[in-house]
Amino acid sequence: MPGPLPDGEPVPSDGSLPESALGAVGRRGFGVYVHVPFCASRCGYCDFNTYTASELGGGTSREGYADAVLAELKLAATVTGAPVDTVFVGGGTPTLLDPDDLGRILEGIDKTWGLTANAEVTTEANPESVTPRSLQALRKAGFTRISLGMQSAAPAVLAILDRKHTAGRAPQAAIEAREAGFDHVNLDLIYGTPGERPEDFDASLRTVIDAGVDHVSAYSLIVEDGTRMAARMRRGELPYPEDDVAADRYLAAEQALSGAGFSWYEVSNWATTPDARCRHNMLYWTGGDWWGLGPGAHSHVGGVRWWNVKHPSAYAKRVEEGVSPGLEREILTDEDRHVEDVMLRVRLRDGLPLATLDATGLTGAAKALADGLLDPAAYESGQVVLTLRGRLLADAVIRDLLP
Structure with missing residues (x-):
């Protein structure tokens, strides 16, 4: 289940920020993060703020979600803003929403703050949640970049991670995204999964390289308390990850990716060219400002960081009432x-x-x-x-x- 939020002071009901935070908004870039909290199923290692249909019950629908986000955006516009350099739609599985709804959210951001001429607009996606047709619709709506959760090319590893897509679906989806006109395509990998063999990870690296993507993210498996995988490890059903194995996998990733023309630009991220780097993440890493829309989303503006209420129903109720969904904040x-x-x-x-x-x-x-x-x-x-x-x-x- 989703992990707890940190502690902080209450966010004002109108979401207002201290004057000290507003003077230099956007000076280091301004981005928008949109959290989509829906998943078709829960992966065993995941503790993100996401919900399956059975976990949500009947209180929240995907169909009304875009309207809730647009209502928060309307409130945000009264607080601050700047021309938007990057948009990142994450989750969850954003592509469980209709492409038209994702397009409406993007259009709302553009109308509210304005997208810069070369704005980077990313959506995350599970490989099984997109089709050539939906990818074409997303590209037409203005998305320029897609990040696909591949995790592994080994069926046995995907099974341990509780991933639902087949081993070949992720690279095929990457090819389809390129054919749909996406400027940049990322594939995510997880290494160090219990039972993963060196040859399994080697196959994963060959797969992402052969898929022709221009960005790869590779992360060591982290087992979070409260997840199904953590429970399985406590019961002795799965071994705990080993640091030496993770180091070996990282070295293998660096060797394979650098040999294929990728260069690291952040410890866990490689790109073929500077233009292929994820500009939205660079904004996080270099102290930029961003507004997070959606339940549990975090924001940072001018040294003030805040986070929204987590549950989609509580979030929808607040924005419907015209109240900031911000739960608590901290002034750094x-x-x-x-x-x-x-x-x-x-x-x-x-x-x-x-x-x-x-x-x-x-x-x-x-x-x-x-x-x-x-x-x-x-x-x-x-x-x-x-x-x-x-x-x-x-x-x-x-x-x-x-x-």
């Missing part, structure tokens, strides 16, 4: 923002300026350099950039760079 201190800046930007190939660090961080950076975890040439030019070994130990490097 300078220290908070420094910590987040270091945590996120160190993971980027562009790295973090040494000048950003305090005395403790500079000492940690010198140690990481001596240990072979930072690129010497980048360090000499004033940047903290991880080596391949440093990427394997990124969390440890980040800890040493923080106060």
Whole structure:
């Protein structure tokens, strides 16, 4: 089931923000995230804020969801905004909604704040939830990028993850997306699943490369409390993931993808060209502003972060009543923002300026350099950039760079 939200102070009923947050909105970019909380079934490892039809009961329908999001958008427009550089529709499975409804949401964003001329517009999708016809409709509606949840090319691994698509459906969907005119196509992989063999992951890497996509995301399996997979591991039905296996898989991904013309630009993300990088995620990682629409969606504007009520029914009730669906918020201190800046930007190939660090961080950076975890040439030019070994130990490097 979905994990808990953090604690914070109440969001005003009108969603208003402090004046201190409004002065520089969009200076580092402005994006919109739209959360679609529906799934046809729940994967065993998932603790996202998503719901199957049986979990929702009869209180919320997919058919009325776009109207609820548009109602929140109307409220958001009274608070702040800027020309929109990126839109990312995630979930859940956004493509369970009719393409026309996704198009209406995108049109509403454009009418409210305006999409920039070269805006990146992404939707996530499960491979089995799209068809050539629906992909063509999404492209016509203005979507430029699609991210498909492949996870693995091995049927046995897909079964352990409780994925419903066949092993061949994801690369076929990627090809169909290209044929429909999408500018950029991503395939997601998960590695380190219990029972996954090295040859299984090698086959997954060959599959994404052969599919002709220009972006690949590869993440080590994280077992979250409260998920079906965690329960199976506690009962001894599945072994826990091993760090050494995850490291081996990461090295295999780097070797295969770099050999096929991909370059890493964030620890878990590779692209064939700079233009193929996910600009929306880059906005998150570099301190930009974004408004999150939908139940459980998080937003960040000018150092204020807030999150919406989680359940779709509670969300729909609030926006119908003209009340902000924001549940709680936190106003980030300078220290908070420094910590987040270091945590996120160190993971980027562009790295973090040494000048950003305090005395403790500079000492940690010198140690990481001596240990072979930072690129010497980048360090000499004033940047903290991880080596391949440093990427394997990124969390440890980040800890040493923080106060």
